[in-house]
Amino acid sequence: MSNFPRTADEITPEWLTQALRESGAIKRARVVSIEASPLGEDSGVTAALHLLTVGYDHIEDNAPEKIVAKHPAADFGPDAPKIRIQNYSREASFYRDLAPKLDLKTPAVFFSDFIADTGHFLILVEDLSHLRSVDGSDDCNYEDAVAVFGDLARLNADWWGSPRLHEYPWLSGMYTFGTPDQLSRNFSNTLDKFVELRGEYLPAGIEELGRRLAPKFHELRVNRTNKPTTLTHGDFRTANMFFDDSENGSTHPVVFDWQQPQAAKCGIDMAHFLGSSFSVESRRAIESDLISEYYTALIDGGVRDYTRSELEHDIREAALTRFPLRMAGLAMGGEQMLKTEQGRLNMIAMCDRLQMLIDWNCEEVIPK
Helix, strand or coil: CCCCCCCHHHCCHHHHHHHHHHHCCCCCCCEEEEEEEECCCCCCCCEEEEEEEEEECCCCCCCCCEEEEEEECCCCCCCCCHHHHHHHHHHHHHHHHHHHHCCCCCCCEEEEEECCCCCCEEEEEECCCCCECCCCCCCCCHHHHHHHHHHHHHHHHHCCCCHHHHHCHHHCCCCCCCCHHHHHHHHHHHHHHHHHHHHHHCCCCHHHHHHHHHHHHHHHHHHCCCCCCEEECCCCCHHHEEECCCCCCCCCCEECCCCCCEEECCHHHHHHHHHHCCCHHHHHHHHHHHHHHHHHHHHHCCCCCCCHHHHHHHHHHHHHHHHHHHHHHHHHHHHHHCCCHHHHHHHHHHHHCCHHHHHCCHHHHCCC
16 A cells, blocks of 8 residues: 555545555444544644544444554655654554564554655554553653563563564664764754753753763764664653553553664663653662663573673663754754743753763763
8 A cells, every 4th residue: 555645634534444454453344434633732843643533334343443643744845854754764664564573562553654755654553542641751650660671671682683683674774964073063053052042951061071972972873882782662761652550451561653763782772761761869769770670681581691781881872872862852842842831841851861971970981
């Protein structure tokens, strides 16, 4: 079905009937009505999200009445940033090719495809709004964190050094952000922009760390080893998860927003979760226990010749490597975030949590 709709408004009952039948979601039922409504205040920033309310000609068990549709934002076109096109391609490829094969809870997928020539994509997944979500400024509780790290360890162990990683070319390679000089200049400019906007929100020492990292960022990215390699999410945080609190619900979180999966070190997801899903005080109190839980599960999953000290080094390195990306998000979205009180609180939380870079002595991995 390469000739798929480009937006939610273009999805017809006939096309959706065919897609749902091919996915196995329905057998004989036929879609007769679709009502599409935008989802969330941020819909359209990087991708457009719509909730589809679906009507059928007759009742059929398990036929989805609510579906989330994701496609390029309204301003998408030939001049769209390359990284956005890469993200779209990876997410559509993940849901189409990889999600059904993982021992990890992800949303049920009804359709997912991407057109390389144009960058257009369409993803249809189950609506999970009835499950509990965690706001970006809130703390992840300990029980949720243990479940998350256990699932992550099992995923990482299963894909640890696996030749299966080479079966999906879109998992390999780093994003291209320009020449070394451009990388340094872009990061410096990003830091300047945010310091001018709300520099007072940054923890002590973070601006100085950024100034030291900027001229060495390309060297850090190129010289760091990418072994041992496993499957990573790339944006692993509670804001991209749902939790089932029902009486018979699963203890395993549902992980979504797979725009940045890649074959890389496990430290990427560990660092991002620790540095974005807890307040500073909570992280300091429980991070050692969580890392122990993760490392034990990793070894129990069959991983060998990987020490806890190597894991902690990889977390430290990954946290620093992601620092410019986190600053870019703050700088680009800062003015929009400050328009609401919740947005301001989210910004403060995101800035506070950069304290992990100081606590973990991340400056030690900056190339000399």
